[in-house]
Amino acid sequence: MVFLSHTSRQRTEEELGPKEHKAQGIRKQYLRRVLEHLEVLLNQAGFSVWWDRKDLHPGDPIDPTIYRALNQCRAAVVLIDVDALDAGYMRREVNILTFRHVEHDLHVVPVLLQVEAEQVRDSALGRETGIDVQLALHTTKKQNQQASRETAERIAQHLVAESEAWQRDIRSPANKWIDDVTLCLEKATTNALRRAVETLGLDVAAWERSPEQRWEIAAALWSADRDVVYDVIEDVAHQLPVGLREKIVEHAVPLWADLQAARTVRAVAVEGAGAGGAVGLATRFLRLGDLLARRASAGSRRVYVAKLSDVHGESTIQDLVCQSEATLRRLMNFPVETPPDEVTAELRRRPGQHLYAVLRSDTVNPATTTAVTRELQNKFPGIVMILLDHTGSAAWKAASVRPAFDDFTPERERAARKFVSDMSDLSGSKKIEVDRDE
Structure with a gap:
C-alpha cells in the first residue's frame, strides 16, 4: 500500500484576501488532479493506494484510521505545497512516516509542488519532521491539467522503478x-x-x-x-x-530504554550493515545491554542477542575472541567445525537479520576491547557490539563507539534496574533482584 500525505485545508477569503484565496483555489485543484491521476497510475501498476478523500468514510474514527494506514503502508508520497508548510495535521503524519523511514527503511518520497527546498527547510514542516533532509522530487511550476498528469506520472515512474526494494516485507x-x-x-x-x-x-x-x-x-x-x-x-x-x-x-x-537510545542502536545496525558497529552503555549490568538491543529490534525473531563472556585483564585477546566466537556460533546454530569463511558467507546472505553482542569490558584497557570488537566484526559481518563499561572509560572516546544515551547517569541506571525488577515481580514468576549482576 502507498500512503498519499497531503493537506486539503482551504482558508477563507477573509483570512487570505481575494488574490491569495484565488491562488489557493488553483493550488488545491492542481493537487486534487495529481492525487486522482496518481491513484489511477498506481492501481494500473498493481499497487493499492490510501488517501483520505477515498478511504475515510462518514463515521470512521479519523485519528485511529489514519494512524493505522501510516503504520501499515510500505511506501509513502508526501505532496508538499505552500499550504503544507504550516499544516499541523500533516506534520503529525509526516513525523510518523519519517520515523518509519529512519527506523525501518520505509520508502518515503517528498514531492515539491511549486515550493523550493529552502522553503521546506525553513518551515514548521521541515523543522519538526526532518522531511527536508530527504531527496525530493521537484516538479514543474505550471499548475494546469497537463502538468498535474506529468507530475503524477513522474511519481508513479519513481515508485515502480524502486518497487523491488520497497515491496519487500518491511513489516516493522x-x-x-x-x-x-x-x-x-x-x-x-x-x-x-x-x-x-x-x-x-x-x-x-x-x-x-x-x-x-x-x-x-x-x-x-x-x-x-x-x-x-x-x-x-x-x-x-x-x-x-x-x-x-x-x-x-x-x-x-525492554521499554526501560527510551526510544532515542533504541534508535541509536538501530541506526548503528542499519548503517553498519555488512560491516558492524559499536554502541557504548555506561553500566556493568548485562541485562540492561541485552534489553537495549531488544528494544531497538522490538523483540524481532530475526534478531539475535548474545551476552558474551566478560573481558578480563588476565585473558589474552585470542582467548577472548575464541570464547565469544563459540558463544555466537551456538546462538546462531553453526556447528563448531563450520569453517569461518562459510560462517561469513552465510551471514552476508542475511541482510535483514541483525546480530547484537553484549560485552562487559570494564576490567581491561580500551585497546583490548577495541581489538576484541574488531576481530569479532571480521568473523561475524554486520555484528553490532554493545559495550558495557564505567562512565569515565576512555573507550567512549573512540570514534568507532557511539554512546547509546547522551548521559546514562548512575541515577538513570538505578531507575532502569528498579523498573526491570519491579516489572518482573508483576509477572508472578521469579523476580529479578535489583542488585543482581545478571
Missing part, C-alpha cells in the same frame, strides 16, 4: 510488538482498558469509537514514558491469565 518490528501486546490485552476488562487510556493521555471519546481499542493502547505503550508503562501494566497484569501476564511483562521490560 514495532508493528509486530504492538500486535503481540494487543493479543495480551484481550483478557483485560473494559474498565481497566479505559483506565489505561486515561493514564496514557489518549482521547477517551475517540478511543471509545475506535474499532481496535486494544491496538490503540498497545501503540501508545510503545512510545510512552517508562513510569506510564509501568502504571498501565501494573493495573492490567493482575487480570490476565498467568501466560499472558508473563508475555506482556516480557514485552514491556
Whole structure:
C-alpha cells in the first residue's frame, strides 16, 4: 500500500484576501488532479493506494484510521505545497512516516509542488519532521491539467522503478510488538482498558469509537514514558491469565530504554550493515545491554542477542575472541567445525537479520576491547557490539563507539534496574533482584 500525505485545508477569503484565496483555489485543484491521476497510475501498476478523500468514510474514527494506514503502508508520497508548510495535521503524519523511514527503511518520497527546498527547510514542516533532509522530487511550476498528469506520472515512474526494494516485507518490528501486546490485552476488562487510556493521555471519546481499542493502547505503550508503562501494566497484569501476564511483562521490560537510545542502536545496525558497529552503555549490568538491543529490534525473531563472556585483564585477546566466537556460533546454530569463511558467507546472505553482542569490558584497557570488537566484526559481518563499561572509560572516546544515551547517569541506571525488577515481580514468576549482576 502507498500512503498519499497531503493537506486539503482551504482558508477563507477573509483570512487570505481575494488574490491569495484565488491562488489557493488553483493550488488545491492542481493537487486534487495529481492525487486522482496518481491513484489511477498506481492501481494500473498493481499497487493499492490510501488517501483520505477515498478511504475515510462518514463515521470512521479519523485519528485511529489514519494512524493505522501510516503504520501499515510500505511506501509513502508526501505532496508538499505552500499550504503544507504550516499544516499541523500533516506534520503529525509526516513525523510518523519519517520515523518509519529512519527506523525501518520505509520508502518515503517528498514531492515539491511549486515550493523550493529552502522553503521546506525553513518551515514548521521541515523543522519538526526532518522531511527536508530527504531527496525530493521537484516538479514543474505550471499548475494546469497537463502538468498535474506529468507530475503524477513522474511519481508513479519513481515508485515502480524502486518497487523491488520497497515491496519487500518491511513489516516493522514495532508493528509486530504492538500486535503481540494487543493479543495480551484481550483478557483485560473494559474498565481497566479505559483506565489505561486515561493514564496514557489518549482521547477517551475517540478511543471509545475506535474499532481496535486494544491496538490503540498497545501503540501508545510503545512510545510512552517508562513510569506510564509501568502504571498501565501494573493495573492490567493482575487480570490476565498467568501466560499472558508473563508475555506482556516480557514485552514491556525492554521499554526501560527510551526510544532515542533504541534508535541509536538501530541506526548503528542499519548503517553498519555488512560491516558492524559499536554502541557504548555506561553500566556493568548485562541485562540492561541485552534489553537495549531488544528494544531497538522490538523483540524481532530475526534478531539475535548474545551476552558474551566478560573481558578480563588476565585473558589474552585470542582467548577472548575464541570464547565469544563459540558463544555466537551456538546462538546462531553453526556447528563448531563450520569453517569461518562459510560462517561469513552465510551471514552476508542475511541482510535483514541483525546480530547484537553484549560485552562487559570494564576490567581491561580500551585497546583490548577495541581489538576484541574488531576481530569479532571480521568473523561475524554486520555484528553490532554493545559495550558495557564505567562512565569515565576512555573507550567512549573512540570514534568507532557511539554512546547509546547522551548521559546514562548512575541515577538513570538505578531507575532502569528498579523498573526491570519491579516489572518482573508483576509477572508472578521469579523476580529479578535489583542488585543482581545478571
